[in-house]
Amino acid sequence: MKRLRKDLLLSILFLIFSFSIACAEGRLYLVSTGVGDLDNLTLRAYEVIKKADIVFCSKWTCERVKDLIKGKEVYDAGFGIFHLFYRKEKEIPSSEIRPHDFNIEEKKKELEKITKIIREAVKQGKVIAVLDEGDPTIYSPHIWYMEAFKDLNPEIIPGISCFNSANAAVKRSITGGKTRSVTLASGFSDLESLAKTGANLVLFTMRIKDITEVLKKIEKYYSPKTQVIFVLYAGYKDKEKVIAGTFEDIYEKIKGIQLPFEYLVYIGNFGEI
Known part of the structure; x- marks a missing residue:
């Protein structure tokens, strides 16, 4: 019995010591x-x-x-x-x-x-x-x-992420419905190679100087009716904004708008917005 108590006491002391070290x-x-x-x-x-x-x-x-x-x-x-x-x-x-x-x-x-x-x-x-x-x-x-x-x-x-918030703003499931899949890309991505595949794209634009220049460079790989959706200030309740269009009219819709640092661009088939 004494041996059992001693072993039990040593075990308790070891656990206390280990816990102290961990802390x-x-x-x-x-x-x-x-x-x-x-x-x-x-x-x-x-x-x-x-x-x-x-x-x-x-x-x-x-x-x-x-x-x-x-x-x-x-x-x-x-x-x-x-x-x-x-x-x-x-x-x-x-x-x-x-x-x-x-x-x-x-x-x-x-x-x-x-x-x-x-x-x-x-x-x-x-x-x-x-x-x-x-x-x-x-x-x-x-x-x-x-x-x-x-x-x-x-x-x-x-x-x-701003990606999660922007998805909520456009009210769409990115892997469900008509979309099925999407490719996340940034200004450093080879956007032309991605566009050639007809992929649905979501662009992180934080380092892109001129989004119009980028879009005009890749639009030839898509139908003019392809959706182009801008989500500005994703995650901000009071200033979040969605601008939805296609390659046919998006340039006119964003003309004159001061785009913030925080915005994403969706290109592809995302269903009616």
């Missing part, structure tokens, strides 16, 4: 803050942000969640460091893409600073949250954190 381990999260209005933030994202000791975010994102990050250590997330990991070669000049004129050496220094802060914080058992707009796995300037710190086993907290 002392720091953790790195890449957290979606949703898109548009703040109520698009998920409950899980809210909980991770609230428990975080250190937060990395862009100026715009920090402003959106300012009430959630009061009293925390806050650092800039390092916009442009993405290019050190995924676009190491100089970008090919294009009249269609807004160029980023980053100082590579400055970005390397930013990366060193961020790396030092995160690794020291994890050793100290702190929770670090890198905040991102939309969903990090769909379109993100901060997905590089997953590669830079993969040895720390960072966790992604998914959320609502």
